[in-house]
Amino acid sequence: MKMRFFFLGVLLCVFMQLNAEERPFIVVETDDISLIYQVGTDGRLYQSYLGERLTNKNDYVHLPQGTEAYLTHGMEDYYEPALHVLHNDGNPSALLKYVSHEVNSLEEGVTETIIDLKDEQYPIEVKIHFVAYSKNNVIKEFTEILHHEKHPIILEKYASSMLHFAKEKYYLTEFTGDWAHEANMSETLLTFGKKEVDSKLGARANMFASPFFQLSFDSPSTENAGEVLVGTLGWTGNFRFTFEVDHLNRLRVISGINPYASQYWLPSGEVFRTPDFYFTYSTKGRGEASRRFHDWARLHQIKNGQDSRMTLLNNWEATYFDFDENKLLSLIKDAKSLGVDMFLLDDGWFGNKYPRQSDTQGLGDWQENAKKLPNGLGRLVEEAKMEGVKFGVWIEPEMVSPKSELYEKHKDWVIHLPNRDEYYFRNQLVLDLSNPEVQDYVFGVVDGLMTRYPGIAYFKWDCNSPITNIYSMYLKDKQTHLYIDYVQGYYNVLERIRAKYPDLSMMLCSGGGGRTDYEALRYYTEFWPSDNTDPIERLFIQWGYSQVFPSKVLCAHVTSWNKKASIKFRTDVAMMGKLGFDINLHELSEQEREFCIQAVRQYNEMKPIILDGDLYRLVSPYGRQHTSSMYVDKLKNKAVVFAFDIHPRYGEHLLPVCLDGLDPNKLYKVEEVNLMKGSKSSLSENGKVFSGNYLMTAGLRLFSSQELFSRIVKIEAL
Numbered sequence: 242m243k244m245r246f247f248f249l250g251v252l253l254c255v256f257m258q259l260n261a262e263e264r265p266f267i268v269v270e271t272d273d274i275s276l277i278y279q280v281g282t283d284g285r286l287y288q289s290y291l292g293e294r295l296t297n298k299n300d301y302v303h304l305p306q307g308t309e310a311y312l313t314h315g316m317e318d319y320y321e322p323a324l325h326v327l328h329n330d331g332n333p334s335a336l337l338k339y340v341s342h343e344v345n346s347l348e349e350g351v352t353e354t355i356i357d358l359k360d361e362q363y364p365i366e367v368k369i370h371f372v373a374y375s376k377n378n379v380i381k382e383f384t385e386i387l388h389h390e391k392h393p394i395i396l397e398k399y400a401s402s403m404l405h406f407a408k409e410k411y412y413l414t415e416f417t418g419d420w421a422h423e424a425n426m427s428e429t430l431l432t433f434g435k436k437e438v439d440s441k442l443g444a445r446a447n448m449f450a451s452p453f454f455q456l457s458f459d460s461p462s463t464e465n466a467g468e469v470l471v472g473t474l475g476w477t478g479n480f481r482f483t484f485e486v487d488h489l490n491r492l493r494v495i496s497g498i499n500p501y502a503s504q505y506w507l508p509s510g511e512v513f514r515t516p517d518f519y520f521t522y523s524t525k526g527r528g529e530a531s532r533r534f535h536d537w538a539r540l541h542q543i544k545n546g547q548d549s550r551m552t553l554l555n556n557w558e559a560t561y562f563d564f565d566e567n568k569l570l571s572l573i574k575d576a577k578s579l580g581v582d583m584f585l586l587d588d589g590w591f592g593n594k595y596p597r598q599s600d601t602q603g604l605g606d607w608q609e610n611a612k613k614l615p616n617g618l619g620r621l622v623e624e625a626k627m628e629g630v631k632f633g634v635w636i637e638p639e640m641v642s643p644k645s646e647l648y649e650k651h652k653d654w655v656i657h658l659p660n661r662d663e664y665y666f667r668n669q670l671v672l673d674l675s676n677p678e679v680q681d682y683v684f685g686v687v688d689g690l691m692t693r694y695p696g697i698a699y700f701k702w703d704c705n706s707p708i709t710n711i712y713s714m715y716l717k718d719k720q721t722h723l724y725i726d727y728v729q730g731y732y733n734v735l736e737r738i739r740a741k742y743p744d745l746s747m748m749l750c751s752g753g754g755g756r757t758d759y760e761a762l763r764y765y766t767e768f769w770p771s772d773n774t775d776p777i778e779r780l781f782i783q784w785g786y787s788q789v790f791p792s793k794v795l796c797a798h799v800t801s802w803n804k805k806a807s808i809k810f811r812t813d814v815a816m817m818g819k820l821g822f823d824i825n826l827h828e829l830s831e832q833e834r835e836f837c838i839q840a841v842r843q844y845n846e847m848k849p850i851i852l853d854g855d856l857y858r859l860v861s862p863y864g865r866q867h868t869s870s871m872y873v874d875k876l877k878n879k880a881v882v883f884a885f886d887i888h889p890r891y892g893e894h895l896l897p898v899c900l901d902g903l904d905p906n907k908l909y910k911v912e913e914v915n916l917m918k919g920s921k922s923s924l925s926e927n928g929k930v931f932s933g934n935y936l937m938t939a940g941l942r943l944f945s946s947q948e949l950f951s952r953i954v955k956i957e958a959l
């Protein structure tokens with residue numbers, strides 16, 4: 242029966258080829274972008290155009306045919322394919338022809354286009370999906386692969402997206418680094434050959450490379466000028482972006498799961514759905530591209546993206562593992578007096594046989610340590626409630642310490658090679674989330690805590706180890722499925738948590754910024770960009786992440802890293818994101834403590850502008866001694882400007898900073914805020930009124946020649 246449909250499909254294909262004049266243009270478009278495909282006389286699908294929106298449909302016929310859209314291994318192409326399959330008869334090729342396409346409206350301003358491709362020789366099918374968010378100018382792409390061969394086919398390569406470009410020059414910006422050194426931006430000119438940005442880390446997937454990139458065409462783009470494509474993959478595991486320039490100087494960009502050690506056996510009739518790749522394209526530089534992503538993410542992607550976020554006091558750097566009930570009760574009081582919304586209890590509260598008094602043991606035993614917390618978490622939840630602050634708690638439920646009761650009981654749940662010595666990253670191992678029993682257990686960690694203590698308002702969900710010594714007892718002869726099934730298992734758990742606790746806020750943390758992708762953010766309200774909270778380093782790290790993520794999801798805490806920087810400097814840096822404190826308030830002077838209390842109040846007042854406004858990055862910290870960014874509310878009535886002097890040079894000539902995003906015709910009052918008690922603003926324009934036009938063309942003299950000096954300036958329309 243299935244075969245009959247298949248042959249019918251093939252006949253249809255042949256028919257399509259015969260009617261060349263009926264070959265359709267398939268147009269995926271947003272308000273400003275067009276992505277146009279056409280079917281060639283050979284019946285294959287070609288990408289004819291990607292760029293600024295083409296307004297006249299009659300012009301489409303003039304477009305060049307372009308490059309085959311979703312190139313396959315084994316045929317005429319000489320470069321990296323999007324798809325590589327192995328059929329039941331051992332044949333490694335695929336040739337995809339257009340069958341049909343459909344366009345569906347998903348909601349107001351959101352349209353899905355599905356293009357169906359089939360092979361005439363083998364019953365395999367690829368559906369390419371595009372979801373276009375018109376107003377936000379973001380396009381989401383993924384593919385579905387299925388077949389009706391008798392036995393499973395083997396998927397060797399299975400990209401989410403393949404995009405083609407024919408430009409003079411290509412400049413790639415990648416975001417790479419390490420623990421405490423995340424999302425460093427570096428730009429390379431792509432020349433002939435292949436450049437890959439990928440991850441093979443499994444769980445803590447983004448420790449070295451973030452799953453996003455910027456690609457500028459012809460010349461490097463700036464904040465306000467230049468042609469740029471920004472892309473990111475929503476996959477909390479191994480990803481790969483391949484950029485390959487061919488002999489004709491054409492570029493292909495292939496995005497998807499990293500197929501490294503991940504051959505996948507796909508049974509007949511089942512669908513392999515690739516993760517989502519999201520991109521935007523702008524002719525006005527990186528600033529516009531970022532703002533598009535920020536708006537789209539708050540509206541369509543991030544968990545509770547439209548809601549506000551809680552400020553918090555975290556005990557990690559104040560106590561590390563050294564705390565007991567009394568210390569925590571007094572920290573809850575500190576949270577209250579600081580005026581933040583929540584107290585967050587970090588690592589170290591659990592384990593009895595193997596108490597978690599350091600990172601060497603206890604992971605997996607999620608019962609309160611009876612010595613530290615004789616009255617359980619319940620006492621803390623109650624106290625927080627009495628003080629009128631929310632309570633949050635740290636967990637790392639995907640992991641296990643070899644010194645834990647869980648490890649003793651369930652070695653079969655641990656990813657490790659049974660016949661080799663174990664290797665520990667941060668003294669721990671990863672649980673096998675491909676196993677449904679492990680998924681139940683991980684869900685049970687959250688569900689158990691929530692059932693016992695419904696007052697818990699927040700989880701900081703950590704993931705400190707990559708997958709090492711990769712072997713699953715559960716997957717048996719399908720070991721190459723582990724990297725993928727692990728992530729699917731992780732999503733199954735998160736899906737259950739979100740369904741049962743839709744309002745629960747969660748921080749995505751992975752030894753700092755080891756997990757930073759948009760699929761995870763469907764389940765988490767925010768993420769921890771880095772364990773590095775040195776404010777100077779944070780200026781770079783936050784600058785990097787802000788290229789793709791809104792400040793609403795960037796947790797930024799005031800800590801005691803780099804005490805050379807004043808508490809004001811440290812707080813001003815953290816106020817650019819989702820503000821928190823991770824510091825012993827009693828180490829601060831009276832004046833510093835008072836400043837923090839006042840800063841929380843100030844932040845609360847400006848929070849809607851910072852978290853939901855438009856970000857304009859004004860002066861980059863890269864290669865400069867100063868940096869500045871601002872947020873503007875959607876009505877252009879209110880703005881907040883941040884300015885930092887890092888290490889001014891002797892005798893440096895300071896230039897004014899031109900603001901952005903304001904209404905040139907409105908009048909605005911300029912006022913420096915968040916000053917230490919007793920100090921006066923040294924900003925020459927303080928308290929004065931200017932037109933938006935002046936502020937954006939003549940600018941403000943925001944910078945000083947003082948080392949580690951910062952200022953926050955409020956701009957308000959009269």
Ligand code: GLA
Nearest residue numbers: 557587588750751752753772
């Ligand atoms: C990771 C996190 C930190 C902290 C520790 C606790 O390193 O990034 O913020 O929670 O774990 O062990």
